[in-house]
């Protein structure tokens with residue numbers, strides 16, 4: 001048995017290579033890079049339950065490719081989950097693996113394999129490329145790779161009820177002792193959304209809408225939601241073993257299926273070990289459609305960080321994005337949460353907040369559209385703004401269109417762009433930088449009350465710019 005530098009002993013012949021920027025599990029720049037990969041966790045759990053052992057290494061847990069080369073030497077097979085933003089590290093990791101194991105096989109799946117298979121097929125180091133879900137094929141693939149063509153379609157479970165409870169101890173560990181002290185492994189670190197240890201969970205996998213900037217509809221076929229009892233059992237299990245401070249529901253769209261949500265309202269407050277606060281995502285139009293359900297979720301289940309993809313405060317841009325939400329829907333959701341927050345605060349309770357996703361720099365956006373968006377943000381009384389410049393990801397309708405027109409500035413070597421990077425040719429980023437720095441406050445403040453006008457200070461929105 002070989003020893004893999006720096007810490008682990010090789011136990012298996014197969015290694016899962018967790019992907020992300022070098023050093024993210026050594027000295028991370030921010031909290032989100034530390035989040036763990038549910039695709040990896042689920043598929044390794046399935047493999048181990050089928051008596052197929054795998055080891056784990058992570059590009060995030062090393063600071064150079066030489067370190068990774070030492071860790072992966074001696075394996076027969078590498079597995080990886082490649083998303084567009086981890087494609088550069090996935091491609092490099094595959095090349096490093098092949099250099100030290102010329103006879104070894106690299107098996108890749110994940111979002112990027114699904115939406116940009118042509119790019120992966122051009123890289124000879126990827127031996128097998130799986131598009132779509134992997135839970136029903138991973139065991140057969142690893143047992144008999146030769147039975148699969150180089151590019152093939154995976155298969156998903158009919159329902160998430162069939163997924164085993166993920167074994168989180170199969171996730172990579174933080175690779176720095178100071179980081180490890182606050183990481184809460186195998187749960188996850190606090191990121192400002194709620195007290196740690198944080199548990200990330202999935203209750204649903206599919207979003208039925210088709211916003212043109214999003215990959216969702218091109219990816220996972222419809223599948224059943226995880227039963228409410230199974231979600232609560234998992235939370236209780238995690239709490240019994242490691243103690244939960246709060247949790248994050250990683251679903252693209254939590255606020256859907258009213259009957260599931262009603263059951264959640266009925267069971268979570270009574271069956272869960274505790275009524276932990278949580279982060280989860282919704283849409284403004286459905287908040288308007290089901291306001292009572294929304295209110296009950298906030299008040300009775302402690303949904304206190306409500307992520308809404310507002311994206312824009314302008315009907316013109318919302319239509320262009322096929323968001324199917326209007327300025328009126330956005331205003332309704334904002335007024336409702338402002339009111340609920342006031343009410344709960346008056347009772348001495350913690351008021352809920354928006355996690356407000358905002359997109360600037362959508363091609364065709366005019367300054368007045370952007371002013372409306374910033375104005376909308378100021379109408380939110382309690383908010384964490386999450387602002388990004390529109391990024392043309394492959395797999396999304398608008399992304400494919402801009403790539404085809406040669407207007408995308410995102411490259412195969414750098415899908416994972418930093419927030420202030422420029423992403424589309426022809427967009428006036430100087431204007432947006434100045435907007436976020438407060439240069440156009442007079443226009444933005446037009447029509448707002450004095451209190452709303454005061455809801456910003458120099459640099460707040462510039463700091464809210466996130467990686468996209």
Ligand code: B12
Nearest residue numbers: 038039081083084109110111130133134215216250467468
């Ligand atoms: C949770 C989540 C996050 C979380 C946590 C990310 C993490 N560490 O996992 C956070 C909030 C941090 C995040 C951030 C971002 N995200 Co995100 N995120 C998601 C989300 C909603 C769920 C991911 C998930 O857990 N899925 C469930 C698991 C089980 O599925 P899976 O990982 O895909 O694995 C399955 C298959 O791919 C396959 N498979 C995977 N690996 C392998 C390997 C083999 C060998 C095989 C056979 C099969 C296989 O089988 C698995 C089981 O079915 C997805 C949407 C989605 N529906 O997946 C977006 C998504 C992955 N994110 C996306 C994006 C764009 C981002 C951001 C860039 C957004 C931004 N503007 O900031 C950032 C970048 C983060 C960073 N590192 O900088 C895009 C990726 C687009 C793309 N083309 O890759 C997605 C698809 C959303 C979308 N619809 O556009 N994200």
Ligand code: SF4
Nearest residue numbers: 207209210211214252
């Ligand atoms: S942006 Fe949100 S609502 Fe639109 S398709 Fe994607 S996940 Fe669904």
